[in-house]
Amino acid sequence: MPDFEERELVERAKEDPDAFGALYDRYFPQIYRFAYSRVHDQSLAEDVTSEVFFKALRNIRRYTYAGHPFSSWLYQITLNAVADHYRGQHGEVELEEGASLPSSEPSVVDEVVRRDRSRRVWSAIDQLPRHQRAAMVLKFGEDKKIEEIAQIMGKSAGAVKLLLHRGVERLRRELPPEFEAGLT
Amino acid sequence: MNDPELEELFQDPAHREVVDLLKMSRPAAPPLDADFRNYLRAKLMAEARRTLQPGASRRWFPFSLSPKVLAPAMAAVAAGFLVVLGIQIYLQNQSPSSMVAVDLSRIQNKTNVATAEPIVIPFSGPVDKDAVAKTVVIEPATSVTKQWVGDNLVIIPDHPLAPNTTYTVSLKTSPTASASNKPAVPSTPTVAPSPVTLHFTTVPAPIAPVVPPSFRSGNVSYGQESRLADAGTVFNGGWTPAGQLLLTRPAGQAGPGWPSPSATATASGPPTPKATTDIWLMSALSTPIRLVVPGGSFPAAAPSGGVFAAWLVTSSNGANLGIWDLQGNLQGTIATIDSLPDRAPVWVGSDRIAYVNQGRLLVVDTHGANVNTPPTQVQHGSLAGSPLGMLLAVESVAASKVIDLASGSPSPLPVGATGFAWSAKGDLAFVVPQPAGSDLYTAAEGKNAQHVASSPSGQTWSDLNWAPDAASLMLAGKPVGASSSSSRLMMINADGTGLRNFGSQQEYSSPQWSSHGDLVLFSRQDEAGGRAFWTANTAPSEADAAGKQAMAEVEKFMQARLQGDSTAAQESLDPAGQSAYRGGASTLLSPTGTKFDRYYPVTVQRTGSNPSKFLVALRIFVSRSGVQRSFFEEQLTLVLKDQRYLVDAVTSTPSVPLGHGPTVLSYEVVPTSSGYQVHVQFDADLRPETVTADTIQVKDADGKLVRAQITFDPDRHTATLTLPLRPGNTYELVVTTGVTDVNGVTMAVAYHAQVIGR
Numbered sequence: 001m002p003d004f005e006e007r008e009l010v011e012r013a014k015e016d017p018d019a020f021g022a023l024y025d026r027y028f029p030q031i032y033r034f035a036y037s038r039v040h041d042q043s044l045a046e047d048v049t050s051e052v053f054f055k056a057l058r059n060i061r062r063y064t065y066a067g068h069p070f071s072s073w074l075y076q077i078t079l080n081a082v083a084d085h086y087r088g089q090h091g092e093v094e095l096e097e098g099a100s101l102p103s104s105e106p107s108v109v110d111e112v113v114r115r116d117r118s119r120r121v122w123s124a125i126d127q128l129p130r131h132q133r134a135a136m137v138l139k140f141g142e143d144k145k146i147e148e149i150a151q152i153m154g155k156s157a158g159a160v161k162l163l164l165h166r167g168v169e170r171l172r173r174e175l176p177p178e179f180e181a182g183l184t
Numbered sequence: 185m186n187d188p189e190l191e192e193l194f195q196d197p198a199h200r201e202v203v204d205l206l207k208m209s210r211p212a213a214p215p216l217d218a219d220f221r222n223y224l225r226a227k228l229m230a231e232a233r234r235t236l237q238p239g240a241s242r243r244w245f246p247f248s249l250s251p252k253v254l255a256p257a258m259a260a261v262a263a264g265f266l267v268v269l270g271i272q273i274y275l276q277n278q279s280p281s282s283m284v285a286v287d288l289s290r291i292q293n294k295t296n297v298a299t300a301e302p303i304v305i306p307f308s309g310p311v312d313k314d315a316v317a318k319t320v321v322i323e324p325a326t327s328v329t330k331q332w333v334g335d336n337l338v339i340i341p342d343h344p345l346a347p348n349t350t351y352t353v354s355l356k357t358s359p360t361a362s363a364s365n366k367p368a369v370p371s372t373p374t375v376a377p378s379p380v381t382l383h384f385t386t387v388p389a390p391i392a393p394v395v396p397p398s399f400r401s402g403n404v405s406y407g408q409e410s411r412l413a414d415a416g417t418v419f420n421g422g423w424t425p426a427g428q429l430l431l432t433r434p435a436g437q438a439g440p441g442w443p444s445p446s447a448t449a450t451a452s453g454p455p456t457p458k459a460t461t462d463i464w465l466m467s468a469l470s471t472p473i474r475l476v477v478p479g480g481s482f483p484a485a486a487p488s489g490g491v492f493a494a495w496l497v498t499s500s501n502g503a504n505l506g507i508w509d510l511q512g513n514l515q516g517t518i519a520t521i522d523s524l525p526d527r528a529p530v531w532v533g534s535d536r537i538a539y540v541n542q543g544r545l546l547v548v549d550t551h552g553a554n555v556n557t558p559p560t561q562v563q564h565g566s567l568a569g570s571p572l573g574m575l576l577a578v579e580s581v582a583a584s585k586v587i588d589l590a591s592g593s594p595s596p597l598p599v600g601a602t603g604f605a606w607s608a609k610g611d612l613a614f615v616v617p618q619p620a621g622s623d624l625y626t627a628a629e630g631k632n633a634q635h636v637a638s639s640p641s642g643q644t645w646s647d648l649n650w651a652p653d654a655a656s657l658m659l660a661g662k663p664v665g666a667s668s669s670s671s672r673l674m675m676i677n678a679d680g681t682g683l684r685n686f687g688s689q690q691e692y693s694s695p696q697w698s699s700h701g702d703l704v705l706f707s708r709q710d711e712a713g714g715r716a717f718w719t720a721n722t723a724p725s726e727a728d729a730a731g732k733q734a735m736a737e738v739e740k741f742m743q744a745r746l747q748g749d750s751t752a753a754q755e756s757l758d759p760a761g762q763s764a765y766r767g768g769a770s771t772l773l774s775p776t777g778t779k780f781d782r783y784y785p786v787t788v789q790r791t792g793s794n795p796s797k798f799l800v801a802l803r804i805f806v807s808r809s810g811v812q813r814s815f816f817e818e819q820l821t822l823v824l825k826d827q828r829y830l831v832d833a834v835t836s837t838p839s840v841p842l843g844h845g846p847t848v849l850s851y852e853v854v855p856t857s858s859g860y861q862v863h864v865q866f867d868a869d870l871r872p873e874t875v876t877a878d879t880i881q882v883k884d885a886d887g888k889l890v891r892a893q894i895t896f897d898p899d900r901h902t903a904t905l906t907l908p909l910r911p912g913n914t915y916e917l918v919v920t921t922g923v924t925d926v927n928g929v930t931m932a933v934a935y936h937a938q939v940i941g942r
Contacts, residue, residue, distance in 0.1 A: 017232035024225055032221075036214035046220050053228055057235070059551050073553055080552045083504055083517040121202070122211045131502070131522060139190075140206040146189050154519050154554060156544045161193055168194060172202045 010070050014061050023070065024053055030142060031074050037137045038082045040126070051081045068151045075142075075152040079134065121171065128167050131155075135163035293810075295385045303328075303339040303353065310335065316355065323352045323843045324868035325925035343899045345386050346849055346867040348784045350805070350812050350842065354381045383811070385782075401651030401701060402677060406687040407721030412470035418717045419461060420482060420528065423698050423705060424510065428473065429466045430483035430492055431717070437462070437472075463494055465510055468703055468719060476512035482528035487571040491515060493537050495525035505529055505539055507550060518552035532589060533573025540567070545578060547589060556592050568604035570612070575630045577604035577612055586612065586630035598625065598633060603646050607654035611678070615645050620664060622646075624657075626678060636680030645674075647694050652701045654678065658686060660693040669709050687720060730829075734798045734822045735788065737829040742802065746780050748773055758823070761831040770818050770836035774806060781807040786817060786850045789940045796824035799938060806839065814839045815847075819938065837936075844932040846870060846925045849901070851917060853909075853939055860909045862892075862917065862939060866901040868925040875903045879922035882907060882915050882939060890915065909941035 012019035031052055036045035055077050056063075063073060125136050134153060138144045146164075150157045187207070194203050307316075317330045317337060327342040345351065412418060412429075421431030463480035465473045476492075477483070483494040490510055495503045498520075505519040521541040530538040536555055538547045545560040545567075557576075565579030576587045577597070584601035585594040600616045607613070612627040618638070622645040627633035639645050639661065647660035655678055662671040671693040673686040686695075691709040698705070702722055707715045737756060744752035750773055754762060765772045774780045786801040800822060805815045821833040840847065846868035854861045864880060875896040880903050882890045892907035909915060919935040 013236075015236050017229055017236050020232045020236065021225065021229055024228055028221060028225075032216065033211075033214055037211060042215050042217070045214065046217070046224075050224050050227075053224065054231070055551065057228060057232055059553075060236075062549070062551075063553070067556075076552055076554070079520075080517050083520065084514065121205055121209060125211075131520075136206075137211070140203075141211050151554060154546055154548065155522070155541060159522065159542055159544075165193060165199075168199050168202050168206075172198050 006070055007065055010060070010063065010065070014063075020057060020060065023056075027071055027074055028053075030071065031078055034075060034137065034142065035078055035082065037126075037141060038078070038134070039085070044085065048078060048081045048085065052077045055081070068148055072148050072151045075138070076154070079152065124171055124174075125167070128170060132163045132167040132170070135160050136167045139164055293383050293385075297345075297351075297384045297386050303341075305337040305339070305355075307335045307337065313337075319355050321354050324349065324846060325927040325929060326351070327869045327926050343869060343901065346865070346901055347386050348803075348849060349867045350383055350385045352381060352383050352843060401653050401656035401675070401697075402682070404651070404656075404675075404701065404722040406685075409687065409689075409718050409720040410469075412466075412717045412719065421705075421717065422483070422485060422528075422696055424465075424485040424490075424492070425488060425699050426490075427468055427698050427700055427703070428510075429468060429470070429705070430476070430485055430494075431464050431466055432461050432481045432483065433464055435460045435462050435478070437464075465512075468698065470717075470719075474512060476510065477506075477508055480506075480508075482525055484528040484531055486531050486534045488534045493518075493529040493531065495521075495529070497524060500524075505537070505548075507537075516550070516552065518548050518550065519546065527567070530567050530569045530576070531571070532569030532576050533571065535573065536569070536589060538567060538569055538576055543581075545580070547576065555589055557587055557589065558592060558594055560587070566602045566604045566614070568606055568612075570606045570610050570630065571608055572606075572610040575606075575610070575612075577601075577606070577614070577630065579604070584614075586627075595631060597627075601625065601633075603648050605648035605650055605657070607650035607678075608652055609654040611650075611654060613648050613650065613657055613678075615648065615659075617644065624648075624659075624676070624680060626680075636678070637676060637683065649695045649697055651675075651697050652699050656682075658695040658697065658704065660695065673704075673706060692718075730796060730824070731788065731790065731798065734800065734829040735785070737822065738785070738800055738802070738820065741831065742783050742804075745773060745804075746783070748779075756831055758825055758830040758832050760833060764834045770834045777808060778813075779807050781805045781812050784850075786848075787852060787937065789853055789938075791821070791940055798822045798829070799940060801937060805842075812842060814841045816840065817937075838933075840932060845929040846923060846931055848919055848935045848937075851937060851939075853941075856906070858906075860907060860941065862905045862907065864903045864905070864917070864919065866903075866923070868901065869898065870896070870901065871924045871926060871928070872896050872898065874922055874924040876922075879920045880905060881918045881920075882909075883918060884915055885913065887916075909939070911941045913941045915939040915941070 009019055009022060013023050028049070032045060032049045035048040035052070036042070039045050039048060052074060056074060063070075125133060125140075128136060131153070135149055138149045138152065139146070144152070146157050146160050150160045153160065155163075190203055190207075194200050313332045317332070320328075320330060320337075320339060322328060322339075324346070326345065329340045329342060331338045331340065339353075412431075416437050417434050419432040419434075421429055424430060461479070461481045462475055463477035463483045465476050467473060477494055477496065480494045480496050483492045485492040491507050492510070493505060493507050496506055496517075497503045501523055503521050503523075503525050504517045505521070506517045507515040509515060518537065519539065519541075521539070523542060525539075527540065532538055532547065535550050536547055537550070538545065540546070540562045543561050543563060545557060545562045547555040547557050549555060560578055561581040562578060563581055565581070565584070566577070567579070568577045569575070570577075574589050576589060578585055578587060578594075579602045583599070584597040586597060587594045597614065598616050601614045602617070603615045605613045610629050612630045612633075614625050614627075614633075615622045616625065620641050621639035621643055623635055624637040624639075624645060625633045626636050642664050643661050644664050645659045645661050647658075649658045650656075651658065656675050657678065658673060658675050660671045661674045669691050672690050673692040673695050674683060675686050676683045686692075686704070689708075692706050694707045696705040697703075704720045704722060706718055706720065708718050709715055741753060741756035744750075744756070753772055757765065764770070783802050783804045786803050787799075788801075789799045791797040791799050798821070800820045802818045802820065803815050804818060805812045807813060816839045817837040819835045820831050822829045823832040846866050849865040849867045851865065852863045854863065862882060875894065877892060877894050880894060882892060882905060884890055890907050890909070892905040894906075895904050896902070897904070915938070917935070917937045917939045919931065921931045921934050924930045
């Protein structure tokens, strides 16, 4: 959808339920997919997606175009909804920057061996620290521009680049040797 | 790779291999229930059709009745927080077995009802909703929106209800087709023939007739200090608008009912909050009230709205920025940062929050959506937001500036500007360090900065904090190059005059005025070398202290009258006052068969230049058979005799029946920088076109009209007259019967009252 068409649709959606429905139809798949990528649970992803669109509905009158796609706003709400969910659960399972990926553990090794390369590398992404994982999913899973990812995550473009660089570097460094062999 | 961003970012062939694999692959599609997608769409569309109507929003109303919000609202009904009709009514039908009942037994005549709550009337079964809703009548006249949520009638006032007001809600009989005896519609009963009536009374308005209206920071002096001993170790904190404290403490410190920690506990130097701190709400005397954010740090109360922002550390190098209410309920997580927080978030108005993440300034709204700001690098520079919103003062790496969040445009400040502080009126103050001292600047609305004072040679200023009346600043002064142990608190007028010490002690810094102006929170070096938090009482001016004393006497006097204790009531009268009551100027006790039910002060004014004489107007409500029927007003003159205020004179108005048009609820005289404002508050929603200079007037002693500008705030039902008054002169406020409520009913009688220039 061209940018001006999306902006017009968003403006109409501030007063027109059908226009809001069109936005929902357009963005449901990617918001649900993104939510699922963060929580890995179908029921939870449904809860998060529901919360995202109800929040968007309640606040759409206050939304103003700031040079980024409307989806950036929805992604922001999604990230915050996921953060709220984990806040009540003693924090997301998180790796320190210096910690190793659990790829050398038998379960992950088995996974690597068992599945195809694509599945293997995305499984490894799931093990990255939270911010790295979000940046990687938005870049490689959702094809977002770095500037847009920065907007969504509330970070500078430089910080996003750093997260991506660290993410890729950790995948390269810590995936098992069999996997590296498969790359070449 | 076909992605210039990735090509630029990943030059190393080993990295490119990983990136290429990622680009060629996609995560597996998540499992999706198509029914869920359709179900969610249907729910959203229903909600969208209900809410996305032009003009549907009420800017003051804190609730939206989405299903998600309505559920707790309904739960609150059960808990008694909402206004629920408190009597049993039955809806007409032909068979008693099919009567629809409303269990409303709990809150008939409820008092202290909040002014911003919906009125929920639950019915036990289906009714003719249109017919029932049409019969609802509210007195005083109140514009409302009525909605049905299931079998509950939800009445939402279009503006907050008036305080100190007894409301009557009635459901009147309204013959409808479904209410007739036609047998064809037996299943849609409607309201019973007899009207159902409910009375409830809203919360009293804050009694602030003398303080803070007459609070002038220029008159304030240092009273006495006390250490926040019960708080134990405190890392940082500040005031809430209501005068409580939000403090960051080490995790696990004592709470209410627990043994107090050692009074010698000390703050331990600069704050190092990790996930080992908690945020507590405490009284101004440092009594722990409740733990509001376990694991939180750096709380910052919003200028209004009863919420605060704070950090919640989530890992060794990350934290979430959240908003909580003062009960400790998380309202939402609005941002994350990649480091441990080292400063409190900064409110810009009550709907935006600024913070710094890895040296980058970011601003979000209360829902977490980013607000566009020009790219700004901030290290340890000063950051402060105007409480009026939109303006953010920033000491960035490059320069100091004020950013207008509406336009995103920055306005430069003098080179070196730092230590920003915004007043409640929206004036910015800051200092510019000089080799031998400091220059103090102020900038109205952040523009046109004016140099107003320089520190004495050899002294530097920092820690600016405005007094609540925006007339004075408190600051910390110390010799150039000296340590903080030499710091002391000082006050200076906003125009740069009147520099004076606040207290005589050294080692004071970081002052923060409470919003009422009666306390100052500050930190002080303690004997162990750390920093501890203290408060200092501010000694009010003689007039303010006298006003408090006079009002305490009025309260004693009125309690005796409400209880019918003539002897106790007479103790508050001097001989002239006793003579006045005996002569029939007013009635000391309620006549037989009636009862003085309640009262509240309509106005309190210091009389002229004599600080020991006050004019206090009281509205006294009279009930008969347990129901308030009328009110009258007394104007008391209190004078100081033998160190006690006594009623020296009284006049009273005729009795006014309740429910006969709008009435004046209160009025207040407030000095301003350019003259005076007289705020006149009504109890009903008014037709704005009837609130004019013709219907609300102020006249001088000769009966001449004082020219005034008049504005009207429908949310507060308040007319404001801006006009010149001569200090010490007495004027008459006249509200004519031309003032009309939204139902077209005029005031029953004109209102006359005294206004005294101060």
